[in-house]
Amino acid sequence: MKVIVDEPKCVASGQCVFAAPDVFDQRDDDGVAIVLVEEPTGEMVPGVREAVAVCPAAAIRLTQE
């Protein structure tokens, strides 16, 4: 599984960081989401799925690889 953030869509709400703090962070200057772990596995996965569901801008997607 690969995590992709559609940067132009990101509104910097940080909901992904609350859902999966090990996988996402925010840039200090504009709050845009940063992916810390591009290919999360195991215990990280439920949080990543929640991040996708709660992102207000629907800016996060997962691809199966």
Add this chain to the structure above:
Amino acid sequence: MTSHATNDALDAESDLVPYYPMPRSGACPFAPHATLRKMAASGAPAKVRIWDDSTPWIVTGHADQRALLLDARMSNNEKAAGYPHMTRGRSETAKHTPPMITNTDAPEHTRLRRLVNGPFLAKRIEALRPKIQQVVDERIDDLLAGPKPVDLVKTFGLPVPTLVICDLLGVPYDDHEFFQDCSNRCISHSSSEQEAAEASAALAGKFGELIELKMKEPANDVLSQMGAFVTSGQMTHLEAILQCTAMLIAGHETTASMISLGTLALLQNPDQLAQLRERWDEPAFVANAVEELLRYLTIVHSGIRRIATEPVEVGGVRIEAGDGVIFDLASANYDPAAFPDPDTLDLTRPARTHHAFGVGPHQCLGQSLARVELQVVYSTLYRRIPGLALAEPGATADVNFDGVAYGLHSLPVTW
């Protein structure tokens, strides 16, 4: 065109188009109005009549709301003809409001949102938790040391978020009554156009002074940051003032309502309150309890508003370009397809996908701050005052329906 025929038929039979927003029942204030629930059960967007006699669409289903509020054809351009304004006062001020996060679309919205988002970064909000805990504990110390019964709204519900947002913004706490009073008059549906304009001008004046002060002597707060944006030319002075006003108003009233209404709802559901008291030290349980109370109460009860820029098909109807669209958030949060048995307060149900903060790119800027405040309040208040009870059991709740969000005028409690 069947959709046009449907629209015209609905318009012609004006008696059948219900007025929005609908009054809630004081005896049972939390659930959406019966008429709205009937509309929601029909499964398709319908029409309502608003203050200016126009008849925008109303979208009630959880899935429909999510789809449309993420759809770029739904615009926040409140200057467009046909935009379904909340009140006459707001339709007047909209004409003169510069571009802000509340009235712009992507990509301009995205740029502005990232600009004002600084104080709301997840890590900064999380870092406020100890400070919020301290504010909450100090207020509870005062309650326990003082006489009872007390009005929980005045002694706890309002002061906690006011202290927190004033601290975040850098507003001196001595000014808090002034700010509270002005923001009430700005957003109340019972304020005349002139009253709302005067209150908003008074707030703007005060913020103008404070921002100028912070430009000379910056501190580590939002007002100083806004001052820096003015200095660097990223914002005009007026834009900075309006942004601060919006943060203040949105930042104290709503959380205050959630604290008092949440307490009332929990006292009405003692089994749920008991769970919260027992499991106060389980962060995941407390976090979900907050989500469920946000869903159950859905305090923003006047609908969020958009205008279609292109035709959109949803639920078998066609919304035309230029049509106003209202999203009743409580209806989505009581949609049984998303939340089975919605009238039951169940702190363990998965509730995170509720629409209490709206949904889409305009979702509440301060939602994370509100969440942390409520997590601290709900995990502390009932643990530290385990005997908390209504001082007048059986009395009808003193609900204030006037604002954009409903709340309580007062909540007499004892212990």
